[in-house]
Structure formats: structure tokens, C-alpha cells
Amino acid sequence: MKKSRLYPFERNRYFYGKLLTVRDFESEQKYVNDKRRLLNRLLYGSGVVSGMQVVPVDDKTISVEMGVAIDYIGREIVIPAPVTLKLSMIEGFTNNEYKKNVYLCVNYDEKGKEPVHSVGNSAVRSDEVSEYNRVLESYRLSIVEEAPAPSSFEFVRLMENVATVYQDDNVRITQRMPKYVNAGEVAEVRLVVEKTLQTPRIAFDFEYEAKGFIPLGPEGNKVSFTEAGDANETEFVLVYNVKAPEETGVAALLRIPSQKAKLTIGDEIIPIDANASHSIDVVKEPVAERILKDWHERSLEQAVEGSADQSICLAKISLLQMGPTYMIEKVDRVPFGEYIENGSLLQRLGQSSRGTALHKFFASAEAHDLEYDAKPALDVTYHPDRNAFDFKLGIPRPQPLYDEIATGTMEVALESIGKTGGFFFSRGKKNFISDEMGHGLGEGQVTVVVGLEENESSLAAERSGSGKRVYYGQSDVFKGTEFEPDIPNVSLGTIVYPEKGTFRIGMKLQGETESTASVIAVRWWAFKSLSGAAPAIDSRLAEAIAQAAAGRE
Numbered sequence: 001m002k003k004s005r006l007y008p009f010e011r012n013r014y015f016y017g018k019l020l021t022v023r024d025f026e027s028e029q030k031y032v033n034d035k036r037r038l039l040n041r042l043l044y045g046s047g048v049v050s051g052m053q054v055v056p057v058d059d060k061t062i063s064v065e066m067g068v069a070i071d072y073i074g075r076e077i078v079i080p081a082p083v084t085l086k087l088s089m090i091e092g093f094t095n096n097e098y099k100k101n102v103y104l105c106v107n108y109d110e111k112g113k114e115p116v117h118s119v120g121n122s123a124v125r126s127d128e129v130s131e132y133n134r135v136l137e138s139y140r141l142s143i144v145e146e147a148p149a150p151s152s153f154e155f156v157r158l159m160e161n162v163a164t165v166y167q168d169d170n171v172r173i174t175q176r177m178p179k180y181v182n183a184g185e186v187a188e189v190r191l192v193v194e195k196t197l198q199t200p201r202i203a204f205d206f207e208y209e210a211k212g213f214i215p216l217g218p219e220g221n222k223v224s225f226t227e228a229g230d231a232n233e234t235e236f237v238l239v240y241n242v243k244a245p246e247e248t249g250v251a252a253l254l255r256i257p258s259q260k261a262k263l264t265i266g267d268e269i270i271p272i273d274a275n276a277s278h279s280i281d282v283v284k285e286p287v288a289e290r291i292l293k294d295w296h297e298r299s300l301e302q303a304v305e306g307s308a309d310q311s312i313c314l315a316k317i318s319l320l321q322m323g324p325t326y327m328i329e330k331v332d333r334v335p336f337g338e339y340i341e342n343g344s345l346l347q348r349l350g351q352s353s354r355g356t357a358l359h360k361f362f363a364s365a366e367a368h369d370l371e372y373d374a375k376p377a378l379d380v381t382y383h384p385d386r387n388a389f390d391f392k393l394g395i396p397r398p399q400p401l402y403d404e405i406a407t408g409t410m411e412v413a414l415e416s417i418g419k420t421g422g423f424f425f426s427r428g429k430k431n432f433i434s435d436e437m438g439h440g441l442g443e444g445q446v447t448v449v450v451g452l453e454e455n456e457s458s459l460a461a462e463r464s465g466s467g468k469r470v471y472y473g474q475s476d477v478f479k480g481t482e483f484e485p486d487i488p489n490v491s492l493g494t495i496v497y498p499e500k501g502t503f504r505i506g507m508k509l510q511g512e513t514e515s516t517a518s519v520i521a522v523r524w525w526a527f528k529s530l531s532g533a534a535p536a537i538d539s540r541l542a543e544a545i546a547q548a549a550a551g552r553e
Contacts, residue, residue, distance in 0.1 A: 052067030161177045189254070406440045450522055488520055
């Protein structure tokens, strides 16, 4: 019953008068068991199904809770009741070195039960013979003091390309990449550093060589890892990215030359002898399809017997050396992810994730202005209590066309035209120039734009329902349209005094006016340019006027 060979299947055939022997009954049991175990292995995989938690009881003792697992040839392992054991009493634990990590494993086992007198054997032997009447399907716990190679796990072999960079009794550094990538895809490279608790701090720097891959890190092809000073961990993961070639059907290479790698453990520089390297296939089909193809094309021997002797690791136990003895510092459960998930549960989780908030996150976003010369900024805050993200995006304002803008109005009563006080004649009775006015932008070149402002209560404004309007340029172009202004027919001009920070507005009445307005209201805008030079009056200036008007409103 302990043999791992599950096939070919041979079923017992019964017929009338058949003499049944021990071999026939054993064949009957083997046929049923082997079929079930083969399906267990191929359909469900291997690992912990339920329970089997490993809990530290004291400095030297652990408890393994009851649970169920399936081993690497499909046999069910059941721990029917919690068991408490000292580490030193578990098979495989040695006392030669306490500064280490040890791995608690479980295996399928069988034990004879219920010994009875064997009548048949006593007929051929003179002494009394006993045989077990039952076989108890059980388990065996053991300690392994060396971590299994990552590639010893089937799913790792199918999905990842693993290279060992360095390994000794206390430290192991491996690098992992996807086994396949699509053309142009960004591939994640994981540098995994494993150590014992009492190993000094580790620093590892290297430059990798890439053929086909394009480095995407901020330092190009340079990678640096330094263990945090207050870390109390035994495993660290550093992630960096590379971009795959744009061509399919090729193998991209990534290599860590030993001469370009520097490993420091504590204050000691450790030489690296091996050149860790990866060869990754760039495939055309989706990576998931390629992995499934490899899965289905495995031989039966690879699928069932390739890992027949492999144990299921229940815990990584980190030990501290305390003088001549040890203490348990930390227990990491199922460190290599050897779990079997329930297919029905996974299906329901998938349905829930589409219909409810399960496996979803919520997000809120807001944007705010930054100075026009600032860099865009993104601040992300995660709230684990409500599975929500807050995104705050800072967007630089558009570069202003002008440093400063000022505006104002000047009003002139039509009945006062031709009189003194505030205006004076310039050769003709209908030409008027204002006194010097300060625009408030100081000395320097400014551009002043003027227009005639229509009163909100004017007949034209009332008819259009649009309220007060300002006309720039020749307002008579709107005559005879729905936008015909109710303002005097006046031409406007300006004089700017850059050294004084002042200006004048000139007006000229063009013939008789039909306006009902009794006051001429002039709206002026003064713009001081970034360069200090007076800009041309073009579309950029019109845009600035519109922006300033919107801000004034």
C-alpha cells in the first residue's frame, strides 16, 4: 500500500466458484485507492486542504492542529487530533547548530493495528504467529533543515524561471522571472533574499547584463538591496522591471556576472562564484495559454511520480541560539504556498467579485492647481479599513500670458462734452483726451485695451436678455443685427507712458448718435507682459482678456 505506482489499473474479475485469496482482496483495495489517488493528484493538486496550523507553545515546543492534506501522489493525510511536540523530539532535528531556520513537514504514513493470531501461519510454523488485522492510514512529522529548492515545486517550474545567485547554510539569494513573456511586455524580476534571524545584515549590489530585455529601473541595469536596520524578518523581496523584446519566437537573456556583483554580510564581503542567468521565451500566444499547454502536455510520469517523495511543508520555524540551547522566535505557516483551494469556493468568489464589493476597491479623486512651472503631483492614500484609495492630483496651471492684469472704467457724460474739467479739446470740438490715469502695474511696458461698455438697463440689453456687454473695435459692424449696440458711435485710442506707469484714453465722436445712453462708459484693460515688451494685440491677448473677465465676474 506504500508504493507510489498507481497505474496501470487492474480490476479483480469475479466468477462463480472463484477461490479468493489474500492477493485478490489486496488487488480490490488497490484498484479503488489508486484510481482515487490519481484523480486527487491530477485534479486537485497537492497541499493543505484544511487546518494543520502550526502554533508555538513555548520556546521549544510546537502544536500541530488537526487537518487534512493531499500529498504529491494524491494520498490523503489526516491529522485527527492536535499533537504537541518538542522540536528536539521530531525526526530530523539535530543539535549541532541552533542558529538556523528549520522546516516542519508532514508525510503520508501507514501503521499496522490490532494484532491477531494467524491461524493459517500456525499450520506451517510451530511458534505462535500474529498479524495486524487493520492498516491505519496515518501521518509522519519530520524536520528538514535545508529549504527545498524553489524549482522543486511543480507550479514554480511551470510559471517561473528561477536562478540561484548565492547559497550557504544561513543565506540563500535567488532571482525569479516569468518563464514566458509576450512581446513588448514589462516583466517583473524578483530578487528573494532568505536568511536566518541571527545572520548579520545583508547588502547586495549588482549590474545585470541583458540581451533583448530593456532595463526600466531608475538606475538602468544597476540593482541595490540593503536590509533594513531594524528588520526582524527572514525573507526579503526586491522587485525591479525589464521590458521584453518586440519580436516573438526568441529567447531574451538576463545574467548577473559574478564580477559585477557585491554581496556583504555584516562587515564581510562574500565572493560569488556562480553567474546566475535566465533565458526567457518571448511567445506570441497569451502567457496563460502557453502555461496551460505545458500543463496538459506533461507526461503521466512527470505529473504523478516526479514529486512522489516530496513532503508538504507546514511551517518555517526560525530559531535563535541562546547560549548552549535554542528558542523558537517565529513560525511562518505554509511558507511555500502549498494549499489546495476548493473549486466551488473559487467559483463563488469569482461571481461575488463581479456582483458585490468582494475583491473590489473604492476610489475617490480630486484635482487642485499648482503653480504653472511646478511638476504634476500625484498623492495616493490607502485606507485598509474600508478598502479605499484617495487620489489627489496636482495639475500645473497654464503658463500665464501676462504677469499682471488691471482693469477699470471711465465714464463721461454726453452733456459734458465740449466743456472743461476732466477733458480738453484737441483741435476739434468732437475730439477728447483724458487726463493721465494710473493703471496700477508700475513702470514698464504695458498694453492697454479699451472698449465701450453697454449699460445693463439699455434697450439693446433688455431686448437680448444677455445683460451688460463690452464692444471692442468698430462697434458699428453690429449695426442692423440683433447685437446692435445702444452706445454712442465713438472711436477710441490710448497713449501709454511706460516710465510713469500712466496712460490716457482718447475719444472721437463719429457724427450724430442715436443712443439712448446719457453716459459713455469706457472699460479699459492693462496687461504687463512676461518679457517686459508690449505684446501685439492678437488672439493670445484676446484669450487673456477673456480669462481676466471670467475672474472678475
